[in-house]
Amino acid sequence: MNDQVVTFIHASDLHLDSPFVGLADRYGPRVRDAATQASISALNSLVRNAIDLQCDFVAIAGDLYDGVSVGVRARAAFLDAVHTLSEHEIRVCVALGNHDPLDEQWLRSSNLPSNLTIFDSSEPEVLTFPSRSGLVVNVVGVSYSIRNESRNLASMFLHKSALDGSAVTVGILHSNVGSVKEHAPYAPANLDDITRLEYDYFALGHIHSFEVLSQRPMVVYSGTTQGRSFKSSEQGAKGALVVSIRPEVTPVLRFVELGTFRFEKILVDLSSLELGEDPLDAMDYIYGVVSSEISTLLEGTSHPSRRFLLRVVLNGRVSSRIRIAEHLREYTDLLGDKIVSGGGGDFVILESIRDETASYFDLDEIDVVSISESGGFLSLLIEDFNTDGGHLGTGETTTTTEAILTSLSRLRERSKVSSEIIALVRATFSSSDALDGFNLAELDRRVIGEVLINLQARTESAR
Known part of the structure; x- marks a missing residue:
């Protein structure tokens, strides 16, 4: 050679x-x-x-x-x-x-x-x-x-x-x-x-x-x-x-x-987590993932100086009942306290936690009264149902899904244009109408699409 x-x-x-x-x-x-x-x-x-x-x-x-x-x-x-x-x-x-x-x-x-x-x-x-x-x-x-x-x-x-x-x-x-x-x-x-x-x-x-x-x-x-x-x-x-x-x-x-000071972003996927309504459930899970990632970072660096500034990004699809955004400041403070800085010139510091999650929701969990008061096409569907003798929003067992199914069935019988009705429902879900405190424009479009497809199938079988 x-x-x-x-x-x-x-x-x-x-x-x-x-x-x-x-x-x-x-x-x-x-x-x-x-x-x-x-x-x-x-x-x-x-x-x-x-x-x-x-x-x-x-x-x-x-x-x-x-x-x-x-x-x-x-x-x-x-x-x-x-x-x-x-x-x-x-x-x-x-x-x-x-x-x-x-x-x-x-x-x-x-x-x-x-x-x-x-x-x-x-x-x-x-x-x-x-x-x-x-x-x-x-x-x-x-x-x-x-x-x-x-x-x-x-x-x-x-x-x-x-x-x-x-x-x-x-x-x-x-x-x-x-x-x-x-x-x-x-x-x-x-x-x-x-x-x-x-x-x-x-x-x-x-x-x-x-x-x-x-x-x-x-x-x-x-x-x-x-x-x-x-x-x-x-x-x-x-x-x-x-x-x-x-x-x-x-x-x-x-x-x-060569760099002695590293900026690192840690992604925490919450979509596979079965969270209850207690925000500490999310905090414990986030801390577990971040701690594991920090250990990997410290073991993987080839430079003798170990100085990290971390940004934690939460992503994935989570239940709309878990108000991640409302607890970000608390999560940041708690996680920052849990992360232990090194001795001497070394340190690991949490810069922030960012929420990039997408919410999903179950139609059966949405308050019909809130929908009725919000306006928009769903409100018109509910009004149509009530005009014909229904009593949506007045009973504890009545659900939004039932309201939509019944209204869709009636409108389909009258107009025979199910595809247009589905398009109207889709447009409503893509609008900025507030349902039970949530901005629909921010919801996961893929989940909404799945709900609508399922809704259409159930409507077909209900004819």
Whole structure:
């Protein structure tokens, strides 16, 4: 086997000194200090990994900083990291992005460490050097000149054959490849613009989650090194990729967790739970699921610092008698008290509990009087029944289902258009009429559909 290999770390979107607005005021100094230091701690972990693995270089695909007004602390942290890597003969190659375009004088300074290359913005530059194992390496990159970069920078890269075709070639770019709608369209490009280059590896930045766009040639987003919110792209373990490339072999990737502060969302499905009317039943079940998920998270993290901010999301279909929304504040307080924070600098903190459940109801349990007073088509059906001698809403055993069945049967006999009547009932269930305190527009449409189908079948058999 050929022992010649190029090893490097692909990182992007470090957002050094990201402010984490609001965390300090809400959760106190321990969380504030952890959040404030998180992005720089991730950078320091990156440096340690690069040294331990004896990497040839570190590729940073943009958004090194959180904004063009770079603070002294962030600048000092980055330059310290570069100097430390220089002592171990590790190069740092940076293609700047929308948060750190090439318009600051210090980035152009001649006093920057000699192992640091910040690619120009006019056209892609090529940096050529030997790896530790003797392979020739071409690193090709281009930076943004302004924040709102609209050029297709990927189309400006030269094909591998136009360079030294025998060299291991790595591209670096901050770009929205494929025009992903959830992200700003900076330096928009098509995947074909990159795969046609036939580079051995293309390191992308801008999207904050890990994603392999192409295996051959390999085109990859490494994701951010430190999550910053509960957005889907910011949740979970964050870090960088260790990339190993051997001639004529598909690159090997290994994720290393760098982020010290994790945002996690825990889903709790209540649909399979037989809940009574006591809200503590739901609380006990939620706590059991969350506790199990927390244990899994703590066991699964590869980073020595275990700091989690949790958001619990309740979903599934639950009985309308269980007023989840009315107890959310109590659930949040109780669950927050039950979750035990770790010692030292570690902690697990509950940010909130969100209710995304859908209610279902039994027609036989709905108060007929409430329906009669609410107006709408069901009210007209009940009025029609009562006009013809019925007494809906006056007896304890009379139900809404009976009212609808009887009215439907009578109207069908008169009009002979059952499908239209069913359509009217469906429209009523989809309206915003309040039934027994519930907004029908918020109810699960699939459950309502099942009820109507069953109702129609029962009406057919009652003729």
